[in-house]
Amino acid sequence: xxxxxxxxxxxxxxxxxxxxxxxxxxxxxxxxxxxxxxxxxxxxxxxxxxxxxxxxxxxxxxxxxxxxxxxxxxxxxxxxxxxxxxxxxxxxxxxxxxxxxxxxxxxxxxxxxxxxxxxxxxxxxxxxxxxxxxxxxxxxxxxxxxxxxxxxxxxxxxxxxxxxxxxxxxxxxxxxxxxxxxxxxxxxxxxxxxxxxxxxxxxxxxxxxxxxxxxxxxxxxxxxxxxxxxxxxxxxxxxxxxxxxxxxx
Numbered sequence: 001x002x003x004x005x006x007x008x009x010x011x012x013x014x015x016x017x018x019x020x021x022x023x024x025x026x027x028x029x030x031x032x033x034x035x036x037x038x039x040x041x042x043x044x045x046x047x048x049x050x051x052x053x054x055x056x057x058x059x060x061x062x063x064x065x066x067x068x069x070x071x072x073x074x075x076x077x078x079x080x081x082x083x084x085x086x087x088x089x090x091x092x093x094x095x096x097x098x099x100x101x102x103x104x105x106x107x108x109x110x111x112x113x114x115x116x117x118x119x120x121x122x123x124x125x126x127x128x129x130x131x132x133x134x135x136x137x138x139x140x141x142x143x144x145x146x147x148x149x150x151x152x153x154x155x156x157x158x159x160x161x162x163x164x165x166x167x168x169x170x171x172x173x174x175x176x177x178x179x180x181x182x183x184x185x186x187x188x189x190x191x192x193x194x195x196x197x198x199x200x201x202x203x204x205x206x207x208x209x210x211x212x213x214x215x216x217x218x219x220x221x222x223x224x225x226x227x228x229x230x231x232x233x234x235x236x237x238x239x240x241x242x243x244x245x246x247x248x249x
Contacts (some may be wrong), residue, residue: 017073024067035147037144038128041151057129058125058126061126066133069134105119159248170241172242178209
């Protein structure tokens, strides 16, 4: 009985088993480091998901894939039944799980949506882990650095290219004051904006009318800065309350 237990225990520490564990260890370490590369940009900019989150996602994805490549070593090579695995199903499960994690970091407030870049980069981090797990190390390294470069430098490219800034505006008017759409559009146009089609939302409570809409700049140079818009709205007739914010998505 003692010999049987000893042989069973030692089967987990056989040369072949240790060799497989060493390969898995290197895969997990590499995946974690590549996750750190992608997550550093998010951490640097103060996002909720930082290096730890990305390292864990990438490492866990690699772990789930790489262990499916060594079914013969499961349970100390003493599985009662043959283990037949389809790695594609494991990858499918990872993608589904990361989808739920990504949904948790996406936030919407009015016309502003935040967290999309974080969710997309978490998905990329899981893909990096999968590639490490299946052995595409060079491709995984390239994807990690491309993802990091995309998050660091593409925003600068966007700032350099011509663009039309968007501003989310909420205006509440005093009781009994009824603004007209033509007047609002002319006011926006005079300041380098046009009200985006399909964004106008009008509500009324206790006799006070509230307008919500997104104003899109005709160009970056023509669009008035929101600090200047704030000063003008303070003096705008009939406005009792207003809120201005960049319409990010």
